[in-house]
Amino acid sequence: MSLLPLLNSRFAAALSAVGAPDAQPLVQAASRPEFGDYQMNGVMGAAKALKLNPRELAQKIIDAVDLAGIASTLEIAGPGFINIKLDNAYLAAYVETALKDEHLGVEQSPAQHVMVEYSSVNLAKEMHVGHLRSTIIGDALARVQSFVGMSVTRQNHVGDWGTQFGMLVAFLIEEQQSGNAELALKDLEGFYRRAKARFDEDENFANTARDYVVKLQGGDAEVNALWQRFVEVSLSHCNAVYQKLNVLLDDGDVRGESFYNNDLPIIVDELREQGLLVESEGAQVVFLDEFKNKDGEPQASIIQKKDGGYLYATTDLGAIRFRVRELKIDRCLYVVDARQALHFQQLFTIAKKAKFAPENVSLEHIAFGTMMGEDGKPFKTRSGDVVKLVDLLDEAQERAFALVSEKNPGLDEATRREIANAVGIGALKYADLSKSRTTDYIFNWNAMLSFEGNTAPYLQYAYTRVKSIFRKVSDYDQNAAIVLTEPAEHALALELARFSDVVHAVAKDSQPHLLCAYLYSVATMFSRFYENCPVNQDGVTNASRLKVCDLTAKVLAAGLNLLGIKVLEAM
Ligand code: ARG
Numbered sequence: 001m002s003l004l005p006l007l008n009s010r011f012a013a014a015l016s017a018v019g020a021p022d023a024q025p026l027v028q029a030a031s032r033p034e035f036g037d038y039q040m041n042g043v044m045g046a047a048k049a050l051k052l053n054p055r056e057l058a059q060k061i062i063d064a065v066d067l068a069g070i071a072s073t074l075e076i077a078g079p080g081f082i083n084i085k086l087d088n089a090y091l092a093a094y095v096e097t098a099l100k101d102e103h104l105g106v107e108q109s110p111a112q113h114v115m116v117e118y119s120s121v122n123l124a125k126e127m128h129v130g131h132l133r134s135t136i137i138g139d140a141l142a143r144v145q146s147f148v149g150m151s152v153t154r155q156n157h158v159g160d161w162g163t164q165f166g167m168l169v170a171f172l173i174e175e176q177q178s179g180n181a182e183l184a185l186k187d188l189e190g191f192y193r194r195a196k197a198r199f200d201e202d203e204n205f206a207n208t209a210r211d212y213v214v215k216l217q218g219g220d221a222e223v224n225a226l227w228q229r230f231v232e233v234s235l236s237h238c239n240a241v242y243q244k245l246n247v248l249l250d251d252g253d254v255r256g257e258s259f260y261n262n263d264l265p266i267i268v269d270e271l272r273e274q275g276l277l278v279e280s281e282g283a284q285v286v287f288l289d290e291f292k293n294k295d296g297e298p299q300a301s302i303i304q305k306k307d308g309g310y311l312y313a314t315t316d317l318g319a320i321r322f323r324v325r326e327l328k329i330d331r332c333l334y335v336v337d338a339r340q341a342l343h344f345q346q347l348f349t350i351a352k353k354a355k356f357a358p359e360n361v362s363l364e365h366i367a368f369g370t371m372m373g374e375d376g377k378p379f380k381t382r383s384g385d386v387v388k389l390v391d392l393l394d395e396a397q398e399r400a401f402a403l404v405s406e407k408n409p410g411l412d413e414a415t416r417r418e419i420a421n422a423v424g425i426g427a428l429k430y431a432d433l434s435k436s437r438t439t440d441y442i443f444n445w446n447a448m449l450s451f452e453g454n455t456a457p458y459l460q461y462a463y464t465r466v467k468s469i470f471r472k473v474s475d476y477d478q479n480a481a482i483v484l485t486e487p488a489e490h491a492l493a494l495e496l497a498r499f500s501d502v503v504h505a506v507a508k509d510s511q512p513h514l515l516c517a518y519l520y521s522v523a524t525m526f527s528r529f530y531e532n533c534p535v536n537q538d539g540v541t542n543a544s545r546l547k548v549c550d551l552t553a554k555v556l557a558a559g560l561n562l563l564g565i566k567v568l569e570a571m
Helices: 003-017 043-050 054-064 088-100 129-147 164-177 181-186 188-201 203-218 221-245 257-273 312-325 338-353 389-407 413-433 456-472 487-497 499-509 512-532 543-562
Strands: 027-029 038-040 071-077 081-086 113-117 151-155 277-280 283-292 298-304 331-337 362-368
Touching: 003 027, 003 038, 003 054, 003 499, 043 054, 054 071, 054 081, 081 088, 088 487, 088 543, 113 129, 129 151, 129 221, 129 331, 129 362, 129 389, 129 413, 129 499, 129 512, 129 543, 164 181, 164 188, 164 203, 164 221, 181 188, 188 203, 188 221, 203 221, 221 389, 221 413, 257 277, 257 283, 257 298, 257 312, 277 298, 283 338, 298 312, 298 338, 312 338, 331 338, 338 362, 389 413, 413 456, 413 512, 456 512, 456 543, 487 499, 487 512, 487 543, 499 512, 499 543, 512 543
Parallel strands: 113 151, 113 331, 331 362
Antiparallel strands: 027 038, 038 081, 071 081, 277 283, 283 298
8 A cells, every 4th residue: 555545544543543533634744854754744633623632632643553563653743743754674665565566666546537638739720839738747647647547548639620620621722723732731830821811811712711611510521521631731740749749649549629510419409408508699508607707697608609600618518428428437637728717617517517427527627827938928939929839849859969969979979869859858848747737937948958956857867877876786686675774765765655645646636746846856865875875885786775776766767757758778
């Protein structure tokens, strides 16, 4: 069992024994070494309920709790906290087990079907920097869910439907007629801009475009084939970005807005049958008491416009209904910009009311803030255009290449490129994932590419340092037991044993920065360990310590892999 649930369950039993069965044990990793390894913070709550002096109650809990062979000391601190120090032999055995386990001690949850919806770009244009966060946060969360034993469906809910596709198809036909179509599609951004210009300047073109929207939605074969062609090209641009980013999304994960097209009239019918739909100014709307407009009246969510057209929310209702009924999901994480918070609150409220999703299906908006440019303003090129994501990734790799070449001029170019690609992309992703996702942050090349501090290059380098130890030892006793004696050994082993707790916290709250902070801490603890506890001295290898090194390397690699960041054996 992971350490936190284990300690919590033992203290829960102790609380029952002292007459406070309803009190929460609230065990947490200690925030400072002088507080022990863990701290039990639930004494105060229980003392209040029982009307007892907290320090006296703390002693009773210490007397009652069964942590024989797990904790070495339990101490009362402050007004009534219990500081817990784990037993070295227990930790050693824990680490030993983790080392043999394919999940490195990370407890496996009973499998649920978790969907992680991310990236979800609009296919009319190329991916730009605004798509970075959803794509990498979502990918990390999907990896974490799989690692704790969930059955995971990744979903790329691309915007492949709507009026702009009529315009794009009309322009594609023009380009085909002049024989330029294939070339034009190579630059989607330019394609969109030129199509839009045609739409704005030429009334005939605009009418044709509108006509194509109707044909597209009506299932016209020719228009649909052209639309399909456009979608394919656009998705292939996305796939190139996903590959460069080491993000596990492919065509099989795509189920775009168009997929739900035929379900939209059914959504309207079902909402009506349930008495949730009302006509308001010609439109079909749902009034939600939970949300008030500025006049304090229930907010209306439009489901179908007066002209019969459907909205973004209608498609999302169709998607929820499908995911619950057909895919049987238990939980859905929507990794989408925080600016869509209201949309998701309303959407989830309607979905629950309409029973498209039963109460026990968890629908969660995993909101994130905005990535700002180095000047603190919206991220733009010098000329004020949006930055294409692929250009940003290329720049990350080029900058990393310059750094790696400076550090390691002796390596051949192919090796330097390989290192630079992992470091550049890793740095970019880690800089994002290591910040609390709900806040905005300022992009900074120098900070993210630094080999010092809480960065990907630092962690990637730490990993290679651990691996290099193994290249120096020739022979050691694989069967030697792990023995922990020094404080630095205890601290590192404890950190390694916490991997399960941390991964589970990320799986629960979808906060990848907790994993980043943890990995940074593992790397820091390792440095201290390596300074204080010789692994290899006078030609003699300390096999116990080498095994701790082994688990350190494995945890760093697995942790970075959960973030979608590659490690190298040497750099
Ligand atoms: N395509 C949308 C956009 O670019 C994001 C879709 C988010 N997902 C959803 N189910 N609504 O704004």
